Amino acid sequence: MPPHAQSRVGANKHPNRRRPDTGGGLVHDNSRHTARFTVIGNHLAQHPELSGLAIGLAVYIQSLPSGARVDIKTLTVRFPEGATRIAAALRELEAHGYLRRERTRVSGGRIVTRTVSCNQPGNQHSDQPKPLSAGRLSPVSPAASALGRRPPRPLPAVPHPAHPAPALLQTATDLLIGLRRLDPRLLLSARDTGHLANGVAAWLERDVSVSAVRQALTSDLPSEGLRRPAALLAHRLAAQLPPPPAFRSAGPPPDVRHPLRNCDGCDRAFRAPAPGRCRGCRPDRSEAA
Incomplete structure (x- = not known):
């Protein structure tokens, strides 16, 4: 059995403090947790591809009790980040196997969607209820498990459209x-x-x-060795996602083309918004002449 972490001894003694021999850097000042703690793997805490928000959400979700709501609306109320950033972080976790959604039939024949938090992606427990649909991650069949096959690795995250019509x-x-x-x-x-x-x-x-x-x-495309094309x-x-298109300012309004009308003075055709006299028959023109 591995030794337990030692608790702090004395008022000013820190047995778990690790001081570097020379130079600066990180110093750990650790004390043993005896209640209200969650074990988080370094594969999550130090994940090379997940964003900081995604790692933080994964830690928060793993600390919650079963049955807690972790939908986007609830998380937006809890955290200052907006719904768009939280949704993107959840997609990161889903793509890397830390979250998956399952449709499960419960008592009474109802079908509900459950969000499953995986503290070790790829290790699905057999005591989980059998889903009707595994969402984006396919469950491992008993035959594959018996042969020692691992579930397919999740695909890298992809950008999402702002308006997915x-x-x-x-x-x-x-x-x-x-x-x-x-x-x-x-x-x-x-x-x-x-x-x-x-x-x-x-x-x-x-x-x-x-x-x-x-x-x-x-x-x-590589001529050989294309194992995972997706x-x-x-x-x-x-x-290679291109930038959004440049903003295009609105052009000048089109010229208004008025209908043809007959001049009340000379009966010639001219364009005007309302009946009246043409430019040659207007009083102001004759006075100017």
Whole structure:
């Protein structure tokens, strides 16, 4: 059994303090927790790809009791970050396996959606209720578990459109489905297509044409060793995301074209907003002459 962390001894003694021999740097002043604490793995606390907000939300969610609400609205009330940033952080955690959503049938025949917090992505416990749909992460089958296979690694996070209209997402999905015609290795699963469609939609929303997005995803693909094409596409969608289109100021208003009217003085046709006299028959012109 590994030794327990020692508690602080004495008023001014810190047995767990680690002082560097020379120079500055971090010094730990630790004392043992005996209540109200949560164990967090360094794989989360020091994750090289997650943002600070995503790591903070994951720590907060793991500290909550079962049944607590962790929807975007509730988290927005709890934290100062807005709904957009919190939603993006939750997508990061979902993409890296720290969160997953499951539709589960409960007593009475109702179907509810549960958010599952994973303190070690990839290790799903068998005592979890069997989901109707595993969301973005597929559960590990017993046969695969018996063979020692690991669940598929989550894809890198992709950008999301500000206004995910159904027509925009459908265009993005059609683009991804058609990639296999250009390269058979780009045959994507339904799960991967659903994940990548948001990234493609974010490009299309920035006035990038379908052909330009297709070129960015398929150009200069490695000739060998393309093991995870969906992960490569996700990386390109995030790393090469173009900036938003430049702001275009409104142009001058179009010239107003009035209808033709007959002059009350000479009966000639002229354009004016209301009936009257043409320029040559106006009193002010004759007085000026």
